[in-house]
Amino acid sequence: MNNLNGTFLPNRNAYIAEQEPMILHCHHYNTFLQASLEDTKSYLPIYPILIDSARDIVYLQLKNHFIINQIKTINEKLQIASDFFSFCGFGKADLSKLTPDGGNIVCIAEHYSTGWLDKFVPRKLDEPNVSFFASGYFSGAFEAIFDKNQGQYKTTQTKCITKGDEFPCFEITLNHDILNHFDSPQEGVFNMFEPYDCSKDAINADAIKLALVQMPIMGNHKNGLIEAFGVFLTRMYANYYCLISYRTLQKLKEKMGEDGVALGSKLLTEAGHVCAFNTFGGIMKSTEWSGLIKPMIKSKEDWVYGIVAVVNAFGWGQWEVLELIPNTKLVIKITSGYEANSYLKMYEKSEYPISFLATGGVAGIMNLIYNGDISQNPELNETYYQEIQRSKHCFESKQTYCRAKGDEFDIIEAILKNQ
Amino acid sequence: MQLFEVIENKNCRKHIRKCYTLKTPLLPSLIESLAEFGFLEVQNFSQFSPLSKDCFKIYADDSLYINGILYDFQIHLTVSLANINFIPIFESELTKWILLQKTNS
Numbered sequence: 001m002n003n004l005n006g007t008f009l010p011n012r013n014a015y016i017a018e019q020e021p022m023i024l025h026c027h028h029y030n031t032f033l034q035a036s037l038e039d040t041k042s043y044l045p046i047y048p049i050l051i052d053s054a055r056d057i058v059y060l061q062l063k064n065h066f067i068i069n070q071i072k073t074i075n076e077k078l079q080i081a082s083d084f085f086s087f088c089g090f091g092k093a094d095l096s097k098l099t100p101d102g103g104n105i106v107c108i109a110e111h112y113s114t115g116w117l118d119k120f121v122p123r124k125l126d127e128p129n130v131s132f133f134a135s136g137y138f139s140g141a142f143e144a145i146f147d148k149n150q151g152q153y154k155t156t157q158t159k160c161i162t163k164g165d166e167f168p169c170f171e172i173t174l175n176h177d178i179l180n181h182f183d184s185p186q187e188g189v190f191n192m193f194e195p196y197d198c199s200k201d202a203i204n205a206d207a208i209k210l211a212l213v214q215m216p217i218m219g220n221h222k223n224g225l226i227e228a229f230g231v232f233l234t235r236m237y238a239n240y241y242c243l244i245s246y247r248t249l250q251k252l253k254e255k256m257g258e259d260g261v262a263l264g265s266k267l268l269t270e271a272g273h274v275c276a277f278n279t280f281g282g283i284m285k286s287t288e289w290s291g292l293i294k295p296m297i298k299s300k301e302d303w304v305y306g307i308v309a310v311v312n313a314f315g316w317g318q319w320e321v322l323e324l325i326p327n328t329k330l331v332i333k334i335t336s337g338y339e340a341n342s343y344l345k346m347y348e349k350s351e352y353p354i355s356f357l358a359t360g361g362v363a364g365i366m367n368l369i370y371n372g373d374i375s376q377n378p379e380l381n382e383t384y385y386q387e388i389q390r391s392k393h394c395f396e397s398k399q400t401y402c403r404a405k406g407d408e409f410d411i412i413e414a415i416l417k418n419q
Numbered sequence: 420m421q422l423f424e425v426i427e428n429k430n431c432r433k434h435i436r437k438c439y440t441l442k443t444p445l446l447p448s449l450i451e452s453l454a455e456f457g458f459l460e461v462q463n464f465s466q467f468s469p470l471s472k473d474c475f476k477i478y479a480d481d482s483l484y485i486n487g488i489l490y491d492f493q494i495h496l497t498v499s500l501a502n503i504n505f506i507p508i509f510e511s512e513l514t515k516w517i518l519l520q521k522t523n524s
Binding site for chain 1: 428464467471473474476480481486487488491495
């Protein structure tokens with residue numbers, strides 16, 4: 001069978017599966033970002049954004065995959081959609097019983113459901129169910145499998161484990177409403193970079209990247225979830241983050257003008273900071289870090305170089321330390337960052353910086369290493385996060401160069417908040 | 420005679436996590452004997468950098484997870500609350516292996 005897995009491109013630090021960039025992110029970021037966007041529900045149509053963004057991407061990706069690989073049988077198409085869902089750590093769903101009229105899906109597990117319960121309290125019964133991404137995935141997959149147009153299937157989540165149900169369940173039906181749909185920005189406007197020989201550096205970034213890229217990071221056979229580095233990981237569509245973030249930002253701007261942009265930027269940057277705290281922190285506490293990277297570390301600064309080397313295996317583009325002043329400042333240059341790649345294709349140009357995940361992430365690195373002290377193996381919980389946030393040594397960051405604004409690359413600077 | 424020290428992480432709601440510190444390094448023979456409890460996965464990090472060390476994990480569904488670094492002195496065990504009966508089985512296997520090392524030396 002022509003499995004859809006993808007390939008890592010080392011001159012872009014991008015992982016491409018049928019023209020869609022896939023990037024590693026954990027359940028802390030996924031659920032926190034979703035929760036942040038859901039906070040706008042009283043004044044924005046946020047739920048269609050969360051569902052339709054997934055549908056738009058999955059539809060185009062699977063449709064292309066079926067055409068390019070000449071996959072014609074429905075059973076094979078259903079299997080590929082199901083396998084890719086599990087491979088990426090989205091969960092495990094049996095799609096084999098479905099027909100062109102739709103049907104019901106019972107998931108053994110689903111990433112956002114499990115992730116939400118791990119991170120937050122159960123959802124209230126009068127709230128919508130949690131699995132917006134999966135709902136969009138199934139609609140888009142069905143439209144591609146049964147050769148329909150975008151918007152011709154509707155997926156409704158009928159059971160939700162965050163409300164006490166045993167399994168996440170979904171119903172797919174033919175849709176007769178007229179829905180807006182967009183094409184995925186796919187690989188976007190990307191750059192390539194010239195690799196340099198880092199074999200003489202204390203931290204051998206090339207070795208770290210190679211080792212991580214070859215690791216079998218994929219959903220396990222039982223539930224399709226990826227448990228690694230103390231978190232639930234996903235190989236998520238870069239464009240899903242970009243579509244839900246930038247579509248929400250556009251809506252906020254339409255509704256509230258510049259205040260909306262400021263509010264949205266703050267929410268999205270904080271999601272990046274939370275991501276860094278949990279994902280980078282989890283990685284720096286992991287056995288893999290102790291085996292692969294810790295033996296190379298000679299100073300506290302090497303922790304920064306080590307985690308930047310790890311980021312370069314995540315599919316986020318090329319991160320490079322331009323300046324590091326211990327306890328004081330970190331400047332990171334990003335080439336072909338996934339946020340700018342996608343934004344440039346979608347909107348061509350921005351008036352304000354848009355690399356929110358990276359901006360939060362760079363501050364997060366400094367806060368983990370110089371504000372808290374990750375080398376002392378602290379428990380990464382909400383109490384510790386708040387402690388770091390309240391500390392007078394807390395770092396914050398800003399984007400000083402932005403490719404979406406016309407610069408050649410992105411630059412993020414993290415400095416002490418009270419400086 | 421105490422063959423290993425144990426520290427339990429009490430911060431997890433769903434699992435019990437224990438870290439065992441041995442006086443002898445974790446040799447491949449220990450990993451092979453523990454592999455009977457689940458799927459063994461070894462990350463050969465040393466092939467990418469001479470400084471790096473190989474890691475291993477042994478897992479069975481979501482009820483059991485054993486991991487560590489080859490030739491290091493610490494091994495970690497994570498079991499779900501429904502599988503706490505596995506802890507004495509694991510410790511017995513560990514004890515048996517340590518005593519065998521002593522006998523052999």
